[in-house]
Amino acid sequence: MSSRRSTYQRIRRRETRSPRSVAAIILAIVLISTFAWLAVEIVLGMLNRPPILVAPSVMATALVEITSLPAASLVGGGLVIALTGWAFIALAVTPGRRGRHILESTHTVILVDDDVIASALARHAASAAGIGLDQVRVTVSRKRVEVRLTPTSGILLDRTAVLNVVTDELDSYQLQPTLEPPRLSIAREGKVGA
Amino acid sequence: MNSTNRFANRLLLLLVGLTAVVLGAAAIGLATSPALAEGWDEIAPGVLTGIETLLQGTTATQSSPNWFPAGAVAVLLLGIVLLAIFILRQGRGRTNRLIVNDAVKGGTTIIDAAVAADILNEVLSRQPGLVASHVSAYKVHRTPILSIQVTCRRGASPQIVGDIVDSSLNDLEIFAGTEIPAVVQIRGGFRTRHTAPDISIPA
Structure with missing residues (x-):
């Protein structure tokens, strides 16, 4: 009986909070696409073929010279990225009550x-x-x-x-x-x- | 009811979120603090030349093949596979078997979840306060649990609907000869708005 009580307890907890599946799946799909693109770019670079969007070496150079970008666009971009990250953290930490x-x-x-x-x-x-x-x-x-x-x-x-x-x-x-x-x-x- | 690993869901969101916050803060820092920008300008080119030689990979000029790009691709592919598994593992945990009783002499008694579903759906469909019902079984802590979802009419008392489902389940337990752990979900939902208010249950 006590095992049933703990099972019920688990169900009560799970069914009144959001599993965050939708957010996690969307995020995983975005990550998979990014990883796949990066992998393809690296392989194309290895084969000395033209890149799809940006060659890995160009990406690396751009990253090194990032300080030459205007400060406003760096701050703006950084702010967008940081706020998106903050939203993900909020999704991860809040219970997400299910009504x-x-x-x-x-x-x-x-x-x-x-x-x-x-x-x-x-x-x-x-x-x-x-x-x-x-x-x-x-x-x-x-x-x-x-x-x-x-x-x-x-x-x-x-x-x-x-x-x-x-x-x-x-x-x-x-x-x-x-x-x-x-x-x-x-x-x-x-x-x-x- | 399903066995989705919610901790993993939240962990992924948390890790990506933290990474994004750190990267964003770094970009803002590089733009606003001259000291940081100077430090970056000093260190980054050296790191770049190092990475560049690695990323050139197996070009004709090199005698021995460079495994760094191949390694990077392998890591990315591993990440893709792990994330794909992560997605596919969402929402599982359904089971076809509701009761497996091997304490019976000379054999095992198995009652499929479909039996319970057919019986309960039939009984519940006769209830005027309910519009629809859906019954399935999930494994929680390795025990099969019956999940009964009922959609009730507008204005129906959740207490009365709960009692109706509870007594139907009781009958099923008498029939099965054993206790059946169950979770009942009482929903209103879209269809409720298109059905007549419930007048069969006295206020």
Whole structure:
């Protein structure tokens, strides 16, 4: 049983974080293309054939004389390269949350997409407020739930009742990571003829 | 659910990122610090002539062949092969066998993942709150784990959908006579927006 728990633990961790596969695969393809091009250039150089783009010896000379380039273009180029690198480091280090929550279950691991939670809460909010589904907007992020209602013009909304219903429903899911109590906002302008 | 080596993914991103930051910082340094630029101008030409003689490779003027360019090509090809393996290893870990029980006297009982998939898909397709389901099995820590992905209708309660899947799985476990570790994914997704709101589940 304990091995199953550790397996479940691993799944919970993996399924709520990004694998960064897309970024890694794109980067690997770019590296493969660059390596292949460099290899071809070196072979062409060995055979004394004309290069595809730049001969290796020309590359080396350019690198040596890099200080003769205008300072502005060196700084600009360096900045672009450094910022790209910084973006890769950020991708490598940040968790990359996947917009999912874990639903309490003893038997299995249940992962729920945030938009499913949002649409379920929206339906409860709409029925509690007595308005249409299209007058409710719910957004669910990792820690927060925001409910925005557009009342029907001339009809007062029971703020506490809606909030209670949404809070109770959310509490019943027992989601991980825990969501803060929902925030409710009611649009000042009502919808006419709804 | 798959066995993608996420550490390797992040390590590749980190190494390339660090290299790029160092190179970019070096370029900026050469442009802004005269001392650095002077040092570069002093050292670089000497390094270049050294590399140049190496890169000339097996030209007619040389008596003995120079292996440096060939070595560089070999290193690049090795890099290409490693990166190709890296790409191909993404997203694997699926398995066809869900249960392998060799504790049975005189033989082994094997239940294919397809059996579980057929049964669960059939049961779940009758649920009005669900639009679609997809069942497959993956190996995690060498144990097969059933992956159940369900797409639910707009407004369906994740709690109720979770219970439905859970009880279907329970039935399957009774049928199979053993526990089946499983992961359930409840998705809304694109199709949800084009289906009617769920009215079958009381609010």
